[in-house]
Amino acid sequence: MNQTKLVVIIPCYNEEKVLPLTAPMFLEALQGMIDKGKISDESRILFVNDGSRDDTWAIIKVLAAQEAHFLGIAQSRNRGHQNALLAGLMEEKGYADITITADCDGQDDISVMEEMVDAYHNGADVVYGVRKSRDKDSFFKKWTAEAFYKLIRKMGADVVFNHADYRLISARVLEALAGYKEVNVFLRGLVPLVGFSSANVYYDRHERLAGESRYPLSKMLNFAFDGITSLTIKPLRMITGLGLGIAAISFLGVIWAIVMAILGRTISGWASMTCIICFVSGVQLICLGVMGEYIGKIYMETKQRPRYVISERTFAETPGESDATDK
Ligand code: UDP
Ligand code: MG
Numbered sequence: 001m002n003q004t005k006l007v008v009i010i011p012c013y014n015e016e017k018v019l020p021l022t023a024p025m026f027l028e029a030l031q032g033m034i035d036k037g038k039i040s041d042e043s044r045i046l047f048v049n050d051g052s053r054d055d056t057w058a059i060i061k062v063l064a065a066q067e068a069h070f071l072g073i074a075q076s077r078n079r080g081h082q083n084a085l086l087a088g089l090m091e092e093k094g095y096a097d098i099t100i101t102a103d104c105d106g107q108d109d110i111s112v113m114e115e116m117v118d119a120y121h122n123g124a125d126v127v128y129g130v131r132k133s134r135d136k137d138s139f140f141k142k143w144t145a146e147a148f149y150k151l152i153r154k155m156g157a158d159v160v161f162n163h164a165d166y167r168l169i170s171a172r173v174l175e176a177l178a179g180y181k182e183v184n185v186f187l188r189g190l191v192p193l194v195g196f197s198s199a200n201v202y203y204d205r206h207e208r209l210a211g212e213s214r215y216p217l218s219k220m221l222n223f224a225f226d227g228i229t230s231l232t233i234k235p236l237r238m239i240t241g242l243g244l245g246i247a248a249i250s251f252l253g254v255i256w257a258i259v260m261a262i263l264g265r266t267i268s269g270w271a272s273m274t275c276i277i278c279f280v281s282g283v284q285l286i287c288l289g290v291m292g293e294y295i296g297k298i299y300m301e302t303k304q305r306p307r308y309v310i311s312e313r314t315f316a317e318t319p320g321e322s323d324a325t326d327k
Pocket of ligand 2 (some may be wrong): 039103107
């Protein structure tokens with residue numbers, strides 16, 4: 001009998017339509033791996049209810065009551081996908097030998113979990129689920145999603161291209177990850193920072209089995225900006241570069257103005273003056289905005305607020321370190 005305890009962590013936000021469809025699929029995959037002796041029978045599927053407003057939590061409680069492999073925890077309110085993942089991961093620290101995080105909507109190919117576990121047994125501490133193609137996505141989603149990865153990488157954050165949050169990590173990676181105490185969590189950037197040996201498995205991303213995506217473009221843009229500013233300070237460097245460039249141009253402008261004054265041709269010039277003022281003040285405001293974003297992040301970090309608060313569990317709490325304040 002294999003002793004490796006796997007916990008599959010599944011964040012759920014208003015997923016009452018899709019959860020009854022995917023929960024048995026996850027269970028089947030888990031059972032299959034247990035039967036093949038790849039993981040221990042003490043492996044679990046942990047649903048993290050992220051403050052859903054529909055019947056998601058009620059469904060999770062019924063699932064947990066019916067089947068010992070299902071567990072559930074509930075966040076006290078909606079905190080977003082990343083925080084839900086973090087809550088689930090930290091909950092299992094000390095119990096799981098390996099964790100896999102997967103979306104609840106069936107988009108991440110569930111059968112690939114076995115390949116991830118195989119890769120772990122072959123020595124990888126981190127296994128990234130990478131999308132093969134985005135044929136099922138609309139052109140717009142595909143284009144914006146790929147631009148998102150390119151932008152983040154250009155900005156100096158080390159993320160795996162076309163990898164979202166479908167990944168396996170080992171207990172020692174989880175332990176190391178717990179040492180990253182930041183409030184602004186961007187897991188797909190943090191895990192590569194932690195290091196250790198990694199492998200990729202490739203899968204086709206399916207369409208959502210039911211319900212709707214909770215990531216419209218506006219959320220994606222926020223997510224990209226948050227990701228960049230929480231992982232790297234490259235935008236600040238770029239501001240410095242921009243400032244130097246503009247200073248050089250301004251220097252030429254000053255020489256130009258002096259030459260014009262000497263030549264006595266300074267009557268006209270309203271248009272050029274206005275353009276310069278508008279341009280420079282625009283640039284300054286953008287730079288202030290970027291710096292403000294960092295100051296805001298520093299502010300949030302200094303508060304050291306709990307990163308998640310668990311309000312309910314379907315099981316008796318296991319001892320272990322956690323950020324939750326309700327203990
Ligand atoms: N999710 C969450 N909290 C949120 C938004 C989403 O826990 O505030 C979960 C959601 O239930 C799903 C996963 O995160 O399991 C991915 O969300 P979604 O499928 O809406 O995003 P997409 O796949 O369209 O990028
Ligand atoms: Mg989805």
